[in-house]
Amino acid sequence: MSWRPLQVVNVKNCENNYAVILLNFSLDFIEPSDENHFYHIWDNASIRIAVDGGANYLKQTFTSCKFPDIISGDFDSIKPPVLEFFKQKNVKIIETPDQNETDFTKAVKVLINEIEQSSITIDRVLVLWSSCGRIDHIMSIVNTLYQMLDYTSIPLYLYNLNASLSWILKPGVEHRIEANEKSSWCSLVPVGDACIVTTSGLRWNLNKKKLSFGSLISTSNEFDFINHKEVKVLTDKPILWSMDIPKK
Incomplete structure (x- = not known):
């Protein structure tokens, strides 16, 4: 998606x-x-x-x-x-x-x-x-x-x-999010349940990593603009994606 x-x-x-x-x-x-x-x-x-x-x-x-x-x-x-x-x-x-x-x-x-x-x-x-x-x-x-x-x-x-844009990524499908070179941060925060998440295109990627409150949540992450034009996210449960939308 x-x-x-x-x-x-x-x-x-x-x-x-x-x-x-x-x-x-x-x-x-x-x-x-x-x-x-x-x-x-x-x-x-x-x-x-x-x-x-x-x-x-x-x-x-x-x-x-x-x-x-x-x-x-x-x-x-x-x-x-x-x-x-x-x-x-x-x-x-x-x-x-x-x-x-x-x-x-x-x-x-x-x-x-x-x-x-x-x-x-x-x-x-x-x-x-x-x-x-x-x-x-x-x-x-x-x-x-x-x-x-x-x-x-x-x-x-x-x-x-x-300032920022946030939406829920559904589980079970690969999400491809277009990177913006002017964006300074992005995040992946679990909602509802703990998530097993794999990403590419981020400065700090996740490899089948469990995200949950009480352990790890991926805040203040960044885009890897040098090597990737998009971020890919695969999660087994719904997760909240957020990123900054820089001033025009």
């Missing part, structure tokens, strides 16, 4: 066959030079979902971007005037009060249902977020990625704008 990370986030010259989910994280981390990139990603998506308080930042910060198609969540974070504003703009409001799932998990299910009902072709989902937040929220986001492996075949990418 081939992965081209820069193509995933480069939406300027591609068909808009992707969806965007904006999580409830502050967008204050976005520098002015990154705002146009946000607008390109958000405005060109086929489906746009704001999760709960994520709509606050659309209303307050990105006033010239397109409205979301859907706002979903248990609505404990969205400000009442913001919710009312988008209602008046005929944005679809879907309340998901179930506290046994996170708003992100429920938003993915809302998205998949919307795709199935509209017959829109979507080949990837970009999940916009900020890593500046609570560690339990970050862990729950990764847990949703893991859970959704059995729910949809559409890849979900966590994208911290012009």
